[in-house]
Amino acid sequence: MHRLFAELEPSVTVTEQNLADRVRYILRSNTFDVTELERLRREAVPSSGENAAAEDAAPQLAEQTANVDAAVNTPVVVDDDDGTVAQELELEQxxxxxxxxxxxxxxxxLENRPRLPRLALSKRNRAVVRALNPMLVTYLEASRDLCDTDSILFGAALAVCRIIGAKLSTAGRATGQSSAIPAWRIRIEERIAKARALIGRLICFRSGNTRPRIVRTVRMAFAGTNVSLSQPDIMQKLTERIDDLKQRIAAWGKRIRRYTERSTRFNQNRLFQSDQKRLYKSLERPIVSGTGPAPNQADMVAFWRSLWSEPVNHNEGPWTEVVASQCASITPMDPVIITPDDVAEAVRRAPNWKSPGLDGLHHYWLKGFMMYENGNENG
Structure with a gap:
């Protein structure tokens, strides 16, 4: 590739690694679609044998693209990344x-919506998105508000995932939050549960329960030691073993509390740097509704009437005049008007698969779904 580029552009000096990086960037960023890349390839490397085939294939490719964009009632042919026909999708389906x-x-x-997966930027997936674009016009024009528009776009994204066979999470997005119990705590709690069960078996054996299952558990508890169940000081050995298990349970419990306090401090310090208001709100104690008798209506009316009905003369100091004179010279800020072009530009610059908000809709779908009006595309 570098030798061919040097022959075509002898005035441009570029290394092999730089040329490979630029080609990889163009392919990954989808700067050109498939038709444009094919046209550039034919112009860069003309061939007598390929020209005739390209001239015959160009009308078919243009007709196929027009059929997908116009969404007429004909089968949509979807190509795989290697250029072979993968499957036919009926527009009615x-x-x-x-x-x-x-x-x-x-x-x-919003909490029960499925988690949308990240899709590969392949020709097959883009063709399905382009085929659904004209079908969304009717729904979007009849949209009542922004929430309804968001539901329509999420439904379209869900339809694309189902059409291409992408794996969807049916459990909802609420189950995958960070409030899940960490794995280290689950392991320690399992150890505590097993130790408590063993303590119960040892106490039963010490109390005279000699059932086969109890005896088998006691023998397993002393496995690897020189302790025998028939020796005279077996009761003392049982007591020592029970005390050892209780001390282990106490140590594991302290480890859980220590790890939990450390994790809480770390999260609070990080939240203090990013969002102090949210931190202080999380520190507030929940309001517990009283269980006593309801307040008297007359007392409530009298209390609020004393606050809102009677005039109050505030004794304002001289500092209020100083602040008013200083603020008089401040020019008020012009009102901020957010236009559709501003929103479109912000979405265009955003990463495709950045973590979505509460609606679970990635920027990829906001970029992919367009409204067609008079032959033009509008986001």
Whole structure:
């Protein structure tokens, strides 16, 4: 590739690694679509045998792209990354899948929505998104508010995932939050549970219970030692073993408390640096509703009437005049008007698979779904 580039552009000096990095960046960033890349490849490396085939294939490729973009009632041919035909998707089935997904999303809360996976930026996936674009016009034009629009877009993303066969999480997004019990705590709690069960068996044996299961457990507890169940000081050995298990349980419990306090301090320090308001709100104690008798209505009316009905003369100091004179020279800020172009530019610059908000919708879907009006694409 470097030798061919040097022949085509002898005036440009570039290394082999730099050229490979630029090609990799162009392919990953999707700067050009498949049709544009094919056209550039034919212009860069013309061939007599390929020209005739390219001229015959160009109308077919343009017709296929127009059919996908216009969403006419014909089968959509979806190509795989290697250029072979992968499968045919009927537009009626796609429209039915889209309608079912939108209805399902509208009746589902944000917490119970499935987690949308990250899709590969392949020609097959992009073709499905382009085919669903014209079908969204009817839904988006009839949208009542922003929440309904978000439900429509999430339903369309869900339909794309179902059409291409992507794996979806049916448990909802609320189960995968950071409030889950960490693995280290689960392991320690399992040790504590096993130790407590063993203590119970040892106490039963010391009390005279000689059932086979109890005896077998006691022998396993003293496995690897020189302790025998028939020796005279077996009761003392049982007591020592029980005390040792109790001390281990206490040590494991202190380890859980120490790890939990350390994790709490770490999270609070990090939250203090990022969002102090959220930290102070989390430190507030929950309000516990009283269980006593209800307050008297007359007392409540009298209390609030004394606060809001009677005039109050505030004794303001001279500092209020100083502050008012200093603020008089401040020019008020112009009102901020956010236009659709501003939103479109912000979405365009955002990463495709950045962590979504409460709605669970990635920027990839906001970029991929367009409204077609008079031959133009509008986000």
């Amino acid at each position: 796609m429209r039915s899948t889209l309608e079912e997904a939108i209805v399902e999303t509208r009746s589902t809360t």
